[in-house]
Amino acid sequence: MSTDRKLTTVGFDADDTLWHNERFFRLTQDRFAELLTDHADPDHLAERLLEAERRNIGHYGYGVKGFVLSMIETAIEVTKDRVPASVIRELIEAGQDMLAHPIELLPHAQETVRAVAETHRVLLITKGDLLDQERKLAQSGLGDLFDGVEIVSEKTPASYAAIFARHGHGAEQAMMVGNSMRSDVVPAIKAGGWGVYVPHGLTWEIEHAEAPAQDPRFHELQHLGTLPALVERLS
Known part of the structure; x- marks a missing residue:
């Protein structure tokens, strides 16, 4: 994968981004x-x-x-x-x-991850209990699409910087996609990457944060199905 591209790596959150939680x-x-x-x-x-x-x-x-x-x-x-x-x-x-509880994918999850995986390195970056997250990933049917899986205790700018350096060309050429402004969007942007917010109808109060609306690396999508077009435009 050429490092001349602006965007080479896309990270996906799991819970309430790819499946109901x-x-x-x-x-x-x-x-x-x-x-x-x-x-x-x-x-x-x-x-x-x-x-x-x-x-x-x-x-x-x-x-x-x-x-x-x-x-x-x-x-x-x-x-x-x-x-x-x-x-x-x-x-x-x-x-x-x-x-x-059985896993139920959210609309557009499977086709979006599959489409992005055809052109970019894709990662699953989630937090939570290790065994439960591994179970959900196995049941989701999406596991084979990811180039890497990271289950972390907390999502911080430092953890994103380390993950994107380990699996890609650094945060500057990476994007994080998720439903949590606090965990998926803000720290990814602070690490130097893009942060893409995909709203979910239910979000835990602890995951709320102010949107970095003026940051050029912030994007908000109506739903996950529009992500491939954004990825193509930024690449």
């Missing part, structure tokens, strides 16, 4: 609220859970396991240590169901 967290959170309806107002409970998730990212990382532990911690807190064991059991079972 957040909606399963929301459904489980609704069940969590039902289980604790006698102990906390749903809105207050959601705030307490979000606080616990923020606290626990450094301990548990991202993904279902940290989410379940944060729900259990919140349940203990709002019930003042009186949460029934049956509720904890249901929360654990809900997490196990999430970890076994």
